[in-house]
Amino acid sequence: MSKKNNDLSAVKVKEKFNWPLTILLILGLITVLFPLYMTIVIAFKQPSEMTNSISGILSLPQHWSFSNFREAMEVTDFWRSLLNSVLITGITMGLALVIHSLMGYAVARNMQNSKFYRTSYYYIVSGMFVPFAILMMPLVKQTAELHIANVVGVILCYTVFYMPMNVLLYSGYLKNIPVALEEAAHVDGASTWTTYWKVIFPLMKPMHATVAVLTALGTWNDVMTPLVIMSGSGMNTLPLAQLTFQTQFGTNYNLAFASYLLALLPMLIFYLFAQKQIINGVVNGAVK
């Protein structure tokens, strides 16, 4: 054991980085980047450039033309779908931060001495295990009856679907925030409501980041909920539009791939700027 440790430290002094492993990992990136490369080159090409050979498909386009993108935007009503996606994700995220944190607060502060809040907590958290498949059909009927078989219905569904996880995260986080802080504010004459917004809500910033990332990633990429609920409304979200217009793309894969790339782009750009926050959020959500 000690000999091995010595060997290791000797290696470490000589060579700081494990280069063979680094090179192996860089080569491994092909598995991640190849599908994206393929998407980009096909999206920029014209159907005439797509010969049946591999080189015809995977070579760089002769002209970098944006005509496929223009056409794809028209065919899939891109801006409308994008707007719907942004609205759904944005509003759901906002509601999650407000509603789920409030519920987490109410539960965390009363669980110890109130059976009602303890039951509420387990009631909501157990909702995590309800698969969408069982809610799907009744929810379609229900949203149609309430005349919210549209963006509103989807947002309400998401607000409820993400509640179990987010309440669990918030109430867990609040256990580490001492009640003494609130009591101090209370002595100063602030109401519970004011205390929450002025003292507690800002203190939960790290958890807000986690909740925002998890909720936004989940809602942005989800297809099933808008598929069943909004199908009658003629509206699409960005991923759903790819499904809806699949038949219109036909065998024009260049057009289809331009559309796929457009659908992936907002998230790719977002990831470029908020990579650290996204990774931290996802890890926190899974591990906590």
Next chain:
Amino acid sequence: MKKKDSQAELLKPKKTVTERERTFAMIAIPILILFFLFNTLPLIKGFIYSFTNFKGYGSYEWVGLRNYIDLFTDARVGKSYLFTVKLAFFTTILVNIVSLLMALGLNAKIKFKSALRGMYFLPNILGALVVGYIFNYFFTYIVPAIFHTTSILASGSKAWIAVMIVCAWQAIAMNTIIYISGLQTVPEDVYEAGMLDGATGWSKFRHLTFPLIIPFFTINMVLCMKNFLMVFDQIMALTKGGPAQSTESISFLIYNNGMSGGQFGFQSANAVIFFIVIVTISVFQMRFLNSKEEQL
């Protein structure tokens, strides 16, 4: 508002309600109502529909346990359970082995560490449906052209492998990051011992590093299993359940036949059984999470 206040007071009828208690009740009760309306109520309705022959429209009758009896003799349903379990099982194993290796590599003394980690996480943030469409083209045109074979997606016996690869491509990104955060909790000296190459490296990994990251292993196993059992988007984009219904996942079957196939009642029964399967797995998860909390 008035009504909600009186409800709040009912909860504690003997004591006078303080401002704090009233505020909490006013927060909790509307949220609980919302949760009930869009989670519990549809769950109950789904359960009720499972005892009917409802087609999704028109009138319907009670059929008692008929749907449940039919469910166990229905070849298509049986096939979809077999496919889903097979997919979930093999994908979970594949994903966890690859992720663990990736995490060990990405946690070692390598150059460009954070850039590599960021790149390898990329598949996870992309929408599964669009990823599925891209891979659909890959399996239909690129792979057959390279290996001069027919498309794997057209093969009833092998199409599930394509689904597995696409599911794994995205899940590996996620699980690797979780394993990395697990490896970071391992004390440096123990971790270095586990990173040694060769047979001693393996036995040290097995006896030192791995036992210390078992909680993360369990998280990943349960997470994977649950996600893959509910697989939908990848099926929709790659195979639409085909060829010859060989890749129909449970969620896909419930969606397809329940929503447009006139089997609303029957597929509700299927969904109830599916729910029980998921709950059984989740109970296991809850137990694990509780035991982990005790440790901390």
